[in-house]
Amino acid sequence: MDNHDNNNNNNNNKTPMVRIQSTVEMGSFEERSVIEFEDESLESPASIPRKKHSFHAAPHISADGSDHCYPEEIIRNSVIDSIKIVVFSAKINLLMPFxxxxxxxxxxxxxxxxxxxxxxxxxxxxxxxxxxxxxxxxxxxxxxxxxxxxxxxxxxxxxxxxxxxxxxxxxxxxxxxxxxxxxxxxxxxxxxxxxxxxxxxxxxxxxxxxxxxxxxxxxxxxxxxxxxxxxxxxxxxxxxxxxxxxxxxxxxxxxxxxxxxxxxxxxxxxxxxxxxxxxxxxxxxxxxxxxxxxxxxxxxxxxxxxxxxxxxxxxxxxxxxxxxxxxxxxxxxxxxxxxxxxxxxxxxxxxxxxxxxxxxxxxxxxxxxxxxxxxxxxxxxxxxxxxxxxxxxxxxxxxxxxxxxxxxxxxxxxxxxxxxxxxxxxxxxxxxxxxxxxxxxxxxxxxxxxxxxxxxxxxxxxx
Known part of the structure; x- marks a missing residue:
């Protein structure tokens, strides 16, 4: 019975622990976890790409909950994302080659x-x-x-x-x-x-x-x-x-x-x-x-x-x-x-x-x-x-x-x-x-x- 309760507690805390690891540097993890879940419930599909560009330097979280942050890869992805947004996002930029x-x-x-x-x-x-x-x-x-x-x-x-x-x-x-x-x-x-x-x-x-x-x-x-x-x-x-x-x-x-x-x-x-x-x-x-x-x-x-x-x-x-x-x-x-x-x-x-x-x-x-x-x-x-x-x-x-x-x-x-x-x-x-x-x-x-x-x-x- 005790083992069963421990497993349930582990399952219930699994997702919040991942959130804590990804946001621990930005403040109190207890308060931040609530905010993250509220944001997810209010977030529309149309807003996801913009937030991805805005916060593209966030650390990557693997399936086991460990952080893998590669600065060189992040910088490279940041430059690529920036070029995509500024150069390729507007149709009027088709005139740039002129x-x-x-x-x-x-x-x-x-x-x-x-x-x-x-x-x-x-x-x-x-x-x-x-x-x-x-x-x-x-x-x-x-x-x-x-x-x-x-x-x-x-x-x-x-x-x-x-x-x-x-x-x-x-x-x-x-x-x-x-x-x-x-x-x-x-x-x-x-x-x-x-x-x-x-x-x-x-x-x-x-x-x-x-x-x-x-x-x-x-x-x-x-x-x-x-x-x-x-x-x-x-x-x-x-x-x-x-x-x-x-x-x-x-x-x-x-x-x-x-x-x-x-x-x-x-x-x-x-x-x-x-x-x-x-x-x-x-x-x-x-x-x-x-x-x-x-x-x-x-x-x-x-x-x-x-x-x-x-x-x-x-x-x-x-x-x-x-x-x-x-x-x-x-x-x-x-x-x-x-x-x-x-x-x-x-x-x-x-x-x-x-x-x-x-x-x-x-x-x-x-x-x-x-x-x-x-x-x-x-x-x-x-x-x-x-x-x-x-x-x-x-x-x-x-x-x-x-x-x-x-x-x-x-x-x-x-x-x-x-x-x-x-x-x-x-x-x-x-x-x-x-x-x-x-x-x-x-x-x-x-x-x-x-x-x-x-x-x-x-x-x-x-x-």
Whole structure:
């Protein structure tokens, strides 16, 4: 009888002992065993693969309950899993081979139109994966640092392209590509989000937090003011010192705009941490789906390494892309202004575009607005002034004089979007109107010839 009881006790304690051995280093095994069993009962099949990637360094437990931990094997498996997640998990990564192909075509034939086209395609998945790696790193840094990382890397592709263009003196390309990024986010990305969400929720209007959007609209109007005064000063020939006052005003205004943007970040991150995600506060989610959204897929150091690799690769491709712009413009008979304002920003905003539409279709319109309008605010209040300061350091006369045509386009766009957002509602008609406005802007730049592009640019070295 005693032997029978001992056998029953051994059988009952068999599984908990295995759990104790695998979690003894992480705290009290009695408490941990309860948590492990509760997690197993709540865990959905869809969440298992993500947890496997998140905790792939856990020690292996054999059938007899003994631990066998092989550090070299774990590291190798970790690298393989990380590559699978980052490189092979997204379908858009099928475009990655176009990057090396662009370099190969440049070395063999030097055909600028093909190099430009292939570089564009190659940068699209890199921009999307850069945003993904930033989001993964933000899980480990907390909301404040995570917000700063998103602000820094959210528009990293546009900034890298702009810095390469600044190096070779293509100042107008820098100005027009940054302007195009703002126009693309505010009209095309937001318009597609409204249109897609409106079609899914056809019989009702979607609502969003218009108070949060009002802050961004105010900053965008401030950016318009910063760009308007140098353009008017130049056009009216009322400079105190011809050729220097305009540049000095631009550099001073850029520093002011950077201070304003830093203040905005502090205000947003410390006092309005959830300003763009009120939907999730009162929302009851299924355990499986919430687990998918809350568990990071790669570790902190893997995120940092991937950020470095992707940034370096984007930088390499951006150099080939910028060098091929003028040659592609001549061979394809497309104005440089159209390439800079329309084509380049669409590549840089590909990740934001897909994300904004996805959230709108899921009725999370506040996040879509945070992506589209927030990205426009970053470029207007951080990207443009940052490039002016970088040009100042490089000795390039980068200024805020975007010419009256471009400045007027930005001003009208900000007004149109502000009027669309003032009611705090969205539907497919508003989205369609924003998309049609973007088509008008695209057509305008297709027939627009920039008369100052040649005199503003420094001599461009041959590639």
């Amino acid at each position: 990057g090396p192909l662009a370099i190969l075509v440049d070395k063999l034939s030097g055909n600028h139109s093909w190099v430009f086209f292939l570089s564009l395609l190659g940068i699209i998945p890199l921009a999307e994966r850069l945003g993904y790696a930033t989001e993964q790193l933000a899980w480990f840094t907390g909301p404040t640092v995570g917000g700063l990382l998103n602000a820094t890397f959210g528009n990293a592709t546009e900034l890298i392209i702009s810095i390469h263009a600044l190096k070779i003196g293509m100042i107008r390309v820098v100005q027009q590509s940054l302007l195009g990024s703002i126009l693309s986010n505010m009209l095309l990305v937001l318009g597609c989000a409204f249109f897609g969400g409106g079609l899914v929720f056809f019989e009702q209007e979607q609502v969003f937090n218009k108070g949060a959007v009002a802050v961004d609209s105010g900053l965008l109007l401030m950016a318009v003011m910063g760009l308007l005064f140098p353009a008017v000063l130049h056009s009216t020939h009322t400079e105190l010192h011809f050729g220097t006052s305009e540049l000095a005003l631009s550099r001073f205004s850029s520093c002011i705009m950077l201070v304003a943007y830093a203040s905005y970040l502090v205000f947003q991150l410390r006092r309005q941490k959830n300003v763009y995600v009120p939907v999730s506060e009162g929302e009851t989610q299924i355990e499986g789906s919430s687990d998918d959204e809350e568990a990071p897929e790669i570790s902190k150091w893997e995120s940092i390494i991937w950020l470095s690799i992707l940034t370096a690769w984007i930088s390499v491709l951006s150099e080939y892309l910028v060098d091929a712009i003028e040659g592609a413009s001549v061979s394809l008979k497309i104005p440089v202004a159209f390439i800079s304002v329309i084509l380049l920003p669409i590549v840089g905003n590909a990740a934001e575009h897909a994300g904004a539409v996805m959230f709108a279709v899921k009725d999370k319109l506040d996040i879509s607005l945070g992506v589209a309008i927030g990205s426009s605010t970053q470029i207007a209040m951080f990207g443009i002034p940052f490039c002016v300061v970088v040009g100042w350091v490089m000795g390039r006369p980068m200024d805020l004089n975007f010419q009256l045509f471009e400045t007027a386009t930005l001003f009208i766009t900000v007004l149109v979007v502000a009027f669309m957002l003032q009611e705090g509602t969205a539907n497919y008609l508003k989205g369609l109107m924003l998309i049609l406005c973007y088509l008008i802007v695209a057509a305008s730049f297709f027939v627009h010839i920039d008369p100052t592009s040649l005199e503003d640019e420094a001599p461009i070295p041959s590639h």
